[in-house]
Amino acid sequence: MPNPIIKVVKASCSMIRRVLPAPFGDMVFRDAREIYYYYKGARGLDQTEVKVPYWERTESIVHPVVRVGFVGAGEYAQNHLQVLSYLRGAEITSILTTGGPRVKDVAAKYSISKLYSDIDDFLSQDDIDCIVVVVPARLIKSVAMQCLSSGKPVLMEKPPGFSADETSELVDQARKYKTYGMVSMNRRFYSVVEHGLAALAGYGPLRGAILEVPEAITLNRQSYRLPNIEFDHFMFRNSIHGIDLLRYILGDVKKVYSLARSNAQYGNRGASFAALVEHETGALSTILALWDTPPIFRLRLISEQGYLQFGPLEQGVFGKGKNTPEVPIKADKIDIKFRMGVYAQDLHFINAVREGRQPSVPACLLPDAYKTNLLIEQILSSSIEAENSLKQ
């Protein structure tokens, strides 16, 4: 497309600016800077190369070595075991399981010297510095409650209970035993998310987001791969990652307006949930969970001059406008070697244990996780209908 010919008329500040609708024509600008911005933005001649930041997460301090007591040996536990055994500054010294056949192979693979099948014996060890809990979702809360009573820091998988009240019990337990619990919200540590957010930081205030979290609930139930209690709390079990990430990025929630069609009496078949969220930061977000629709997760974060789009969350692009090509976001190599986010998260936890302090941002500690579970409850509660029925 040839450069348009523009006749520029210098205007004094008392003139009213006119912009004619045709792409070419007489336009009135107040100064050269306005011409520059008009061309860059409106006419798609923005060829500025967008650089999405990239950095590699590394382990810098390895002494003293942090001794980890690990709970669980199932499929997902392998993700944490691989990372913790890779870290030079951590050592998995013991493992607690239900005593099934897999544990010996796991112990041999990760050179774990002590095997336990009794939790009281496991917790009575005085030569572990922290505990990592990776058990089925329905057991996390009860196991974590016991582990917190040891007074040692605990990294636990999500969800920290199937309700805000259950998470609150964990918060109280941690406080009672003067320790802390960190919940494995590893999406916060995804390098593609961090790199994307770092790019977006230079493009004006973050104004809002749109989150789509569909779940194939009927197919899942029909697989019988989990007990019913986990399907009955599927938003806490599965959708929690996307909802927590949204809350983490946009800030604490001020108000939620929600509509819920849970169809709980039919096993949530065709369930639909929609929420409009106002955040303390002033940002607005929309959460749409249409169950039994194509399971395509999508998160769009919108700043004044740019946006990020993830779909799935492991793949993201950064964009500035309709006339600027989207730039793919590159993941850290470590997130390709290990399950995304787990290396950075577990390293963050181990460093905090070594330094004797609570992990800071982006870690999700139990009080923070409580707020996410509260948001989930607000989404499920159909608040608009509740308010309307009160008015009646």
Add this chain to the structure above:
Amino acid sequence: MPYSVCVIGLGAQGMTQIKQLMVNPQKWSIVGVVDQSKLAYVRFQSLYYDCRIPFFNDIVEAIHALDTIDAIVISTTAPPRVAISRSILSTDYSGCLLLEKPISTSVVEARSLREQVYSRNMQDCLRVDYNRRAADFYRWIKRTIQAGELGSPLKIEYNRPCKINMKASHQIDLVNWLLNAQPVSVNAQLDQFSQVDHRGAYFFDPGGCVEIKYSSGVTFSLNTGDGAQELVQGLKIDCEDGTLHVNDEETTTVVRAKEKERQIVLSEGITSIQWFEATLEALVDDKSDYSLCTIDEAIICLEIMLGAHISSRLGGETVELPLNGENGREELRIA
């Protein structure tokens, strides 16, 4: 031993300040940074991951976690500055505090902070970053005026298209300081529109014409709207026996006295971020020959800007200073 500094607010200004302080590790050690924004957190990591600088969401958390902090720099946007300062003062922190300008968007808030500062006897530890005062360039001008070499100032003019709060407020504080006189009234006609920048569309910081009258009889006229392009740019101080003219890049001053003219290049290559560092150094070193902007002086500057907005809204009516009554309860929508 370098001074340990904690920076709150990792927007463009905060990041520029950190970059400047890290150029001189013998003098400064960034011991912690604070921001509530997760975008600011990751942007910081993208540049300084290997420095392993502790990051906090909250300054109180940082104060409790860090062993020593000699100075805290508050570089957030304007609205939360008073609240953050108050939370710092509610701890046992006793180091220095340097706030970016303006001190607040509200005179009421700023005055309440002043009360708290005085009640904690921290008035000598808190300064506002109107950093021209620490520039050798302008300190020379102050000494020249004080010495009476050119006689008393009669009229001051500043011409340059720019935003009143972002850029021109530096000149307002500078003139307040150079004259050492009380502003008594302000008139203004501000532009209807304000260019949207990286701070966000919500913020409104136009240029325009502002006239400030001082108790000494001097008038300071600022032309920062589009019409300023037609005028000779920079700061011009007309005195009884001569003039001083500082160019808009703030690198050169021309002194005309008794039909003689001399041009002095005093700050070529020096940027305003180095003036920030000089301000911080003067604060932590407690340099008595520097006259940094106090909380009282920063409130005067805020009142002038608020008064300009009020006057412009009333069609250029004169607004008396200091602001009282309804005028004192106005708030600016600035970053």
